[in-house]
Amino acid sequence: MKENEREKEKGMIKLNFAGIGSREEMYRYLQGKLNLPESKGDNLDNIYAMLSEASGKIHIIVEGLAKSRKRLGSNLDGVLKTLRDAEAVTENLTIEVREQIEAGKEWMDNPAVVEQSCAYSRPVMVETDEKPVSHNSQEGLMYRAEGRPYVRLRYPNAMNVQLQIGDIMYPFLETEKDVWTVDLPLDAGFYYVHLYVDNCLALSPFLPVGYGFARPVNYIEIGPVPEFFQMKDVPHGDIRHEYYNSAVTGRTETCIVYVPPGYEENRDPYPVLYLQHGFGENERGWVWQGKVNHIMDNLLAREKAVPMLIVMANGMVMDETAEGESILRHNLFPEELVEDIIPFIEKKYRVKAGREFRAMAGLSMGSMQTSVTVCSHPELFAWEGLFSGFMHNFMGNNPDNSFLAVMKEERFQKEQRLFFRGMGRQDEFWEQFAEDDVFCEENKIPCVRKEYEGGHDWNVWRQCIRDFLPMLFQEKKPLP
Known part of the structure; x- marks a missing residue:
């Protein structure tokens, strides 16, 4: 009996690409191993169709990737993707890649991947009648040998596990008893994820947890x-968590302050950037999701930015109606910033006084708050940044945009040191950005405007802050 036939009887197929030298040879090899008709041997769609429609258990072992990578390149990646796509939709098909990440994936060793992807390997204690025992429970975001991301989680007794990213729902498969996995055909980047276990929204401790959608929420960071x-x-x-008494809200509020390295040793005062998050997030967003501290650390190490404090406060200001219901009043934040936060920071920290040494920026809802604040208090801020940014305030009923009149004034335009606008080309709010473009053009408002690939998300906002920070508090005014 031939080896191929013995393997198929056991429901196992071995694919070893080590000795294959060309694309044509690879498809002839797949045609024989997978028993494809000759006319379909070089068609990935038909390989997918054959595997996804196969009956009975099939276990495919893939070997010899490293030895064929240089010769086959993207052709080999296409085959691996097809196998994984078929595995994701075929209950009795499993793919095993017996190889480690190739040398081109050094990014996997970077500590930032551990911090931001959070694929944990922890011993989990299990109670028994005699004594506690442990088993190795690898859960979280992980990577296949070929570098493809997947999520692996344990849910004993679960019947259905799904992961929602944007508008797409990705179903998990129970690949081992109580172990659920899902392959993610996603590009590198940041993604909020919503986990559903038996149709109930859940929060996994084995995926990073941030604050978004007005609640704790999981997210993933896919490398590189x-x-x-x-x-x-x-x-x-340093990241410092501060408490202050707010006369505006009548409550004790919190803010986070990034203090640059050397602050304690250097007794000089520093300029300040007041940086705001978006709707449904809070003051932690720019640190956990935005990585602004790492971005600033790296810029300072390369002497690309002026050392400064970065103050991040909660712009989701809540108030109570006469009936005792809590409502969002984001328009209260400019007042809270001016009356409470700035005096608190300038009393506790060594900062430079005067508008030349104060900047404000924000993303999405935070950009509206920035626009309102800077235009309402031009005597306080000389630097402004809007990320996925709105010059006009369109939240709430009948919003008042009279504050924008100051931007038409020649004195304001002359004294403003920087007006930065950054946005993703695929942003869902592009129509509003286009309206702001017209407003700036008609009123000859100078601004530095940058576009990025991406939507209304942290992948764009991180690039905005990376480009904005080096422009702040420089002697020369940045060119539009």
Whole structure:
């Protein structure tokens, strides 16, 4: 009996690409191993169709990737992707790649991947009648040998596990008893994820947890991680969590302050950037999701930015109606910033006084708050940044945009040191950005405007802050 026939009887197929030298040879090999008709041997769609429609258990072992990588390149990647796609939709098909990440995936060793992807390997204690025992439970975001990301989680007794990213729902497969996995055909980048176990929204401790959608939420960071926000071996600033009494809200509020390295040793005062998050997030967003501390650390290490404090506060200001219901009043934040936060920071920290040494920026909802604040208090801020940014305020009923009149004034335009606007080309709010473009053009408002590939998300906002920070508090005014 031939080896191929013995393998198929056991429901096992071995694919070893080590000795294959060309694309044509690879498809002839697949045709024989997978028993494809000759006319379909070089068609990935038909390989997918054959595997996804196969009956009975099939276990495919893939070997010899490293030895064939240079010769086959993207052709080999296409085959691996097809096998994984078929595995994701075929209950009795499993793919095993017996090889480690190739040398081109050094990014996997970077500590930022561990921090931001959070694929944990922890011993989990299990109670028994005699004594506690442990088993190795690898859960979280992981990578296949060929570098493809997948999520692996344990849910004993679950019947259905799904992961929602944007508008797409990705179903898990129970690949071992109580172990659920899902392959993710996603590009590198940041993604909020919503986990559903038996149709109930759940929060996994084995995936990073941030605050978004007005609640704690899981997210994933798929590598390779861009170098500009990697956690590198450079001097690191401090992240300080502060409490202050707010006369505006009548409550004790919190803010987070990034203090640059050397602050304690250097007794000089520093300029300040007041940096705001978006709707449904809070003051932690720019640190956990935005990585602004790593971005600033790396810029300072390369002497690309002026050392500064970065103050991040909660712009989701809540108020109560006469009936005792809590409502969002984001328009209260400019007042809270001016009356409470700035005086608190300038009393507690060594900062430079005067508009030349104050900047404000924000993303999405935070950009509206920035626009309102800077235009309403031009005597306080000389630097402004809007990320996925709105000059006009369109939240709430009948919003008042009279504050924008100051931007038409020649004195304001002359004295403003920087007006930065950054946005993703695929942003869902592009129509509003286009309206702001017209407003700036008609009123001859100078601004530095940058576009990025991406949508209304942290992948764009991180690039915005990376480009904005080096422009702040420089002697020369940045050119539009």
